[in-house]
Amino acid sequence: xxxxxxxxxxxxxxxxxxxxxxxxxxxxxxxxxxxxxxxxxxxxxxxxxxxxxxxxxxxxxxxxxxxxxxxxxxxxxxxxxxxxxxxxxxxxxxxxxxxxxxxxxxxxxxxxxxxxxxxxxxxxxxxxxxxxxxxxxxxxxxxxxxxxxxxxxxxxxxxxxxxxxxxxxxxxxxxxxxxxxxxxxxxxxxxxxxxxxxxxxxxxxxxxxxxxxxxxxxxxxxxxxxxxxxxxxxxxxxxxxxxxxxxxxxxxxxxxxxxxxxxxxxxxxxxxxxxxxxxxxxxxxxxxxxxxxxxxxxxxxxxxxxxxxxxxxxxxxxxxxxxxxxxxxxxxxxxxxxxxxxxxxxxxxxxxxxxxxxx
Amino acid sequence: xxxxxxxxxxxxxxxxxxxxxxxxxxxxxxxxxxxxxxxxxxxxxxxxxxxxxxxxxxxxxxxxxxxxxxxxxxxxxxxxxxxxxxxx
Numbered sequence: 001x002x003x004x005x006x007x008x009x010x011x012x013x014x015x016x017x018x019x020x021x022x023x024x025x026x027x028x029x030x031x032x033x034x035x036x037x038x039x040x041x042x043x044x045x046x047x048x049x050x051x052x053x054x055x056x057x058x059x060x061x062x063x064x065x066x067x068x069x070x071x072x073x074x075x076x077x078x079x080x081x082x083x084x085x086x087x088x089x090x091x092x093x094x095x096x097x098x099x100x101x102x103x104x105x106x107x108x109x110x111x112x113x114x115x116x117x118x119x120x121x122x123x124x125x126x127x128x129x130x131x132x133x134x135x136x137x138x139x140x141x142x143x144x145x146x147x148x149x150x151x152x153x154x155x156x157x158x159x160x161x162x163x164x165x166x167x168x169x170x171x172x173x174x175x176x177x178x179x180x181x182x183x184x185x186x187x188x189x190x191x192x193x194x195x196x197x198x199x200x201x202x203x204x205x206x207x208x209x210x211x212x213x214x215x216x217x218x219x220x221x222x223x224x225x226x227x228x229x230x231x232x233x234x235x236x237x238x239x240x241x242x243x244x245x246x247x248x249x250x251x252x253x254x255x256x257x258x259x260x261x262x263x264x265x266x267x268x269x270x271x272x273x274x275x276x277x278x279x280x281x282x283x284x285x286x287x288x289x290x291x292x293x294x295x296x297x298x299x300x301x302x303x304x305x306x307x308x309x310x311x312x313x314x315x316x317x318x319x320x321x322x323x324x325x326x327x328x329x330x331x332x333x334x335x336x337x338x339x340x341x342x343x344x345x346x347x348x349x350x351x352x353x354x355x356x357x358x359x
Numbered sequence: 360x361x362x363x364x365x366x367x368x369x370x371x372x373x374x375x376x377x378x379x380x381x382x383x384x385x386x387x388x389x390x391x392x393x394x395x396x397x398x399x400x401x402x403x404x405x406x407x408x409x410x411x412x413x414x415x416x417x418x419x420x421x422x423x424x425x426x427x428x429x430x431x432x433x434x435x436x437x438x439x440x441x442x443x444x445x446x447x
Binding site (some may be wrong): 244249 | 443
């Protein structure tokens with residue numbers, strides 16, 4: 001093993017940590033948990049009050065505001081170049097879906113600067129989109145609920161002839177509702193269009209239990225590691241507030257088939273519905289770590305650290321097995337922050353800590 | 360997967376707390392339930408479990424024991440610990 005790789009400077013995005021948290025804090029905590037990591041951690045974020053900026057346990061060398069994805073790839077590249085010149089970024093782990101189009105486009109530029117990512121390419125990224133899930137299911141030999149892509153409200157009136165009520169109405173990026181009548185279906189359609197635009201995805205409803213798998217693919221069709229989880233407490237936003245690592249071999253088999261069919265490179269979250277028969281339906285694939293990623297490290301399989309090492313060009317080999325029964329229970333805490341820290345991030349867009357700050 | 364193998368995957372504590380790693384669900388069983396689960400894990404069929412119950416708990420009515428065992432197995436099926444077609 002090349003020990004110098006463990007002196008990596010790793011930057012992670014998405015430091016929001018509200019009741020609908022971004023994954024960044026979870027990824028950073030996992031990296032901090034890796035005993036052989038001796039490098040520096042950097043936080044990249046969008047809002048001056050993102051909680052991860054103020055979390056002293058993460059021991060971030062610095063936090064930097066970065067431009068919103070809507071400002072385009074050039075603005076992001078300029079900002080990353082500046083941060084790289086200040087701190088050197090060896091590895092960048094993006095954690096928000098909206099960051100991927102810009103970062104996939106910038107991957108070559110970033111690599112030439114010495115910033116490496118372990119992320120999917122555009123074809124892989126597009127194949128797992130909600131609107132192409134049926135194609136993915138056919139390619140990977142994975143059951144996917146019958147679905148239809150809808151562009152106009154007029155299509156809703158007769159869709160029950162193909163997909164009977166109740167069915168799911170899903171936004172192209174986010175959101176899902178179960179509807180039982182035409183009125184509910186039309187209301188859900190308009191809500192999704194107003195929130196996320198078209199298309200809207202209509203999907204057959206299957207009763208069952210949802211399981212989520214955090215996994216990393218090696219980019220060659222292989223599975224680096226995976227930890228399946230059952231949510232045991234769900235917030236009113238549908239987010240897992242507690243969960244437990246499970247061992248259901250079919251969940252891992254579905255994950256392996258996804259990796260083999262897509263040659264997925266990097267982390268992802270795979271959402272699977274298990275019916276009472278049981279049958280396993282692929283519901284969604286998110287192209288990044290989930291907010292509950294720390295469970296993987298806590299259960300013995302540190303997937304963020306494996307991803308950082310893979311990005312750095314290291315062969316991570318076979319990861320240790322995880323411990324089923326390991327639980328997470330999320331917490332909301334009030335962090336104390338100083339006005340100096342807030343002033344730094346608010347006025348200069350960066351909060352750099354050094355040894356003198358650590359008193 | 361046979362019943363014995365499936366139940367070997369279930370973690371059972373001394374206090375009768377169960378964790379099913381396949382579904383992620385947890386349960387509590389009383390000492391009798393724990394006794395039955397352990398006998399099923401040992402690979403005993405229904406008659407063998409009833410014999411073991413009869414010996415351990417000093418109950419003579421086999422019909423009662425058989426009925427209680429069937430009810431317990433039904434609960435295991437209902438909670439997904441045993442498959443719907445599993446027969447003891």
